Amino acid sequence: MPQMHEAKRVSFIIETPMQSRLTAAIEEAGVTGYSIFPVLGGSGASGRWSREGQVGRAGGMVQVVCIIRPDRLEALLEHTFRLVERHIGVVSVTDCQVLRAERF
Amino acid sequence: MTGFFDLALANLGSPLILSFILGVAASLARSNLSIPEATAKAMSIYLLFAIGFKGGVSVADHGLDPALVKTLVGGLALSAGLPFVAFVLLKVMTGLDRTNAAAVAGHYGSISIVTFVAGTSVAEANGYAHEGFMVAVAAAMEAPAILSALWLIGRSGGAAGGGRMDAGLWREILLNGSIVLLVGAFLIGLVTGKDGLAEIESFIVTPFKGVLCIFLLDMGLVAGRGIRENRAVIRPGLIAFGIVMPIVGAAIGVAAAALIGLSTGGTLLLMVLAASASYIAVPAAMRVAVPEADPGIYLTLSLGITFPFNLTLGLPLYLAVARYVTGA
Numbered sequence: 339m340p341q342m343h344e345a346k347r348v349s350f351i352i353e354t355p356m357q358s359r360l361t362a363a364i365e366e367a368g369v370t371g372y373s374i375f376p377v378l379g380g381s382g383a384s385g386r387w388s389r390e391g392q393v394g395r396a397g398g399m400v401q402v403v404c405i406i407r408p409d410r411l412e413a414l415l416e417h418t419f420r421l422v423e424r425h426i427g428v429v430s431v432t433d434c435q436v437l438r439a440e441r442f
Numbered sequence: 443m444t445g446f447f448d449l450a451l452a453n454l455g456s457p458l459i460l461s462f463i464l465g466v467a468a469s470l471a472r473s474n475l476s477i478p479e480a481t482a483k484a485m486s487i488y489l490l491f492a493i494g495f496k497g498g499v500s501v502a503d504h505g506l507d508p509a510l511v512k513t514l515v516g517g518l519a520l521s522a523g524l525p526f527v528a529f530v531l532l533k534v535m536t537g538l539d540r541t542n543a544a545a546v547a548g549h550y551g552s553i554s555i556v557t558f559v560a561g562t563s564v565a566e567a568n569g570y571a572h573e574g575f576m577v578a579v580a581a582a583m584e585a586p587a588i589l590s591a592l593w594l595i596g597r598s599g600g601a602a603g604g605g606r607m608d609a610g611l612w613r614e615i616l617l618n619g620s621i622v623l624l625v626g627a628f629l630i631g632l633v634t635g636k637d638g639l640a641e642i643e644s645f646i647v648t649p650f651k652g653v654l655c656i657f658l659l660d661m662g663l664v665a666g667r668g669i670r671e672n673r674a675v676i677r678p679g680l681i682a683f684g685i686v687m688p689i690v691g692a693a694i695g696v697a698a699a700a701l702i703g704l705s706t707g708g709t710l711l712l713m714v715l716a717a718s719a720s721y722i723a724v725p726a727a728m729r730v731a732v733p734e735a736d737p738g739i740y741l742t743l744s745l746g747i748t749f750p751f752n753l754t755l756g757l758p759l760y761l762a763v764a765r766y767v768t769g770a
Contacts, residue, residue: 353733355726359610385738386671397725397741424733 343439346411347403350418351377352427354398359421364404367417371442372404384426399427405434407442445765449568449758456567458560461655462753465662470670477660485657487623492646493559493577494624498631499639500574509702510575513712514582516698520716521583524694525551525590528687535686536679538739544594545728545735549744550687551587552720553580555620556661557752559654561714564757565707570770572707576715581624583715584723585615588731591724595732611730618723658753665746672742680739684747688717692760696767709764710757717760718752719744 352360357374364372377399379388387399406414411431422429436442453459468475501507528547532538538546558580565572631638639647669676695716699709721744728735764770 353729355614355729359730388667397737425729426733 340437342435342437343442344408345405345434345436345439345442346408347405347432347434348411348414349430349432350402350422350427351380351399351429352402352422353425354400356421356425356427357400357402360402360418363417363421364402364414367410367414369404369406369410369414371406372402375401375403377401382426382428405436405442407439446759446762449761450755452567453564453758454754457655458563458651458658459754462658462662462665462750465659465664466666466669466750467662469663469666472670476663477656482657482660485653485660486620488646488653489559489650489657490555490620490623491627492650493555493562494627495631495639495642495646497574497577498628498633499635500631501628502574502632502635504574507573507575509573509704509708510578512702513573513575513579513704513708516702517579517583517712517715518586520691520695520698520712521551521553522586522590523551524691524716525587525594527690527694528683529594531683531687531690535683536677538680541595541732542735542739544591545732546683546740546743547594548587548591548728549719549721549724549740550691550748551583551590552585552724553583553715554718554720554744554749554752555580555624555722556657557714557718557749557757558711560658560753561711561757561760562707563651563654564761565710568761570705570707570710570761570764572705572711576708576711577624577628579712580715581621581628584618584621584720587720588615588724588727591728592731611727614730615723615727618726620722661745661749665750668742668746672738672746675736675738676742676746680743681747684743685751688719688748688752688756689759692717692756692763696760696763699764700767704768706764706768706770709768710761713760713764714752714757717748717756719748721745721749 350360361372380386380399387397404414525547528550529543532543532546562572692713695713696709699712704712721741725737725741728740729737
C-alpha cells in the first residue's frame with residue numbers, strides 16, 4: 339500500500355456572492371489548491387435555498403473545499419473567519435489522508 | 443376606470459401572465475415542475491440581449507433624442523431617491539428594524555428588468571411605441587439605490603458597523619452581467635441599426651414572447667416557492683407595503699415622465715422602472731455588504747409580492763394612467 343499522509347479537509351458552504359472573496363482569502367492564506375462545488379439546495383438556520391430556476395446569484399450557495407497540511411490550518415481559518423463570520427454558511431474541518439503530501 | 447378594467451382583463455388573459463400564474467400555482471401546490479438553472483440563465487441572457495438590441499436599433503432609427511439626457515438624470519434621481527420614500531413607508535407600515543428596512547428600501551429604488559421587458563410587451567401589444575433609450579435608463583437605475591440603502595444603514599450605525607462597500611463590490615455592481623449585456627446589446631443595436639436587426643430578426647424578435655412566457659413560468663415558480671417558504675416572515679404590513687410602494691413609485695415616475703415629456707410608451711416604462719423592485723443586483727450586493735439583513739424578507743417582498751402585483755394589476759394600471767396623462 340502506498341504511503342499515506344495526514345491532512346485536513348476544510349469545507350466552506352457559503353453564499354454564492356461571497357465565493358470570489360472567499361477564494362481570494364484562501365489564496366492570501368497561502369493555500370493555492372481548492373475546488374468549488376455547486377450546492378443543489380438545502381435547508382439551514384436561515385431557511386431553505388435551491389439552485390433551480392435561480393436567475394440571480396443571491397439566493398444560492400456554493401461549497402469550497404480545500405485539503406491542506408495540518409500546519410496550515412490555523413492560518414487558513416484566521417484568514418477566512420474574518421470573512422465568513424457575518425454570513426450564512428457552514429465551515430467544517432475533518433481529518434483525511436492524502437497520497438502525495440508534497441502537493442498540499 | 444373602464445380603460446383600466448379592460449386593460450387588466452386583457453393583461454390577465456395574456457399568455458405571459460397566465461404562464462406566470464401557472465408557475466406560482468404549481469409551486470404553491472408543491473408540484474415538482476422546475477426549470478433548470480442553466481435554462482433560466484440562458485433565457486435571461488436571450489431576453490436581455492434582445493431588449494437591449496431592439497432599444498439600440500430604435501435609437502439608431504430615430505436619432506439621438508434630447509430627452510435622453512433628461513430621462514437618464516431623472517432615472518438616476520428616482521433610483522437614488524425612492525429608497526428614502528420606501529424607508530419612510532416601511533417605518534410607518536411595518537415593524538422592521540432599521541437594517542432590514544434600509545435593505546428592503548434599496549430594492550425598491552433599483553429595478554426589475556423582467557417587469558420592464560413585460561412592460562415593453564404590454565406597450566407594444568396596445569400599439570404604443572416607446573423611446574429606445576429607455577433600455578439605457580433601466581441599466582442606469584440598477585445601482586444608485588444600493589448606495590442610498592447603505593447610507594441609510596451607515597447613518598444609524600446599524601448592521602454591526604454599517605454596510606461594507608469595497609472596490610470589488612463596486613465592480614460587481616457596475617459591471618454585473620445583466621448591465622454589461624443590456625448596455626452592450628444596446629450599443630450593438632445602435633451601431634448596426636435596422637440592417638443589423640434584419641440579419642437576426644428571426645432570432646430576437648419572433649421567438650421573444652414565447653421565451654418570455656417560459657421565463658415568466660420560471661419566475662412564477664421562484665415567486666411561489668419564496669411565498670411558501672417565507673410565510674412566517676411576511677406579515678400583513680409587509681404585504682401592504684409590497685403593493686403600496688410600487689403604486690407610490692409609479693406615481694413619482696409618472697410625474698417625472700410628464701416633466702421630461704415622454705411618449706405614452708416611455709411614460710409607462712418610466713413608471714414601471716420606478717414601481718419595480720430588484721431581485722438580482724440588489725440582493726447580491728446586500729448579501730455581501732449587509733449580511734445581517736434577512737434575505738427572506740427582501741427577496742420574498744420584491745419577487746413574491748411586488749413582482750406579481752406589477753405584472754398582473756400594476757402594468758394595466760400604469761398604462762391607463764400613462765394614457766390619461768399623455769392624452770393618448
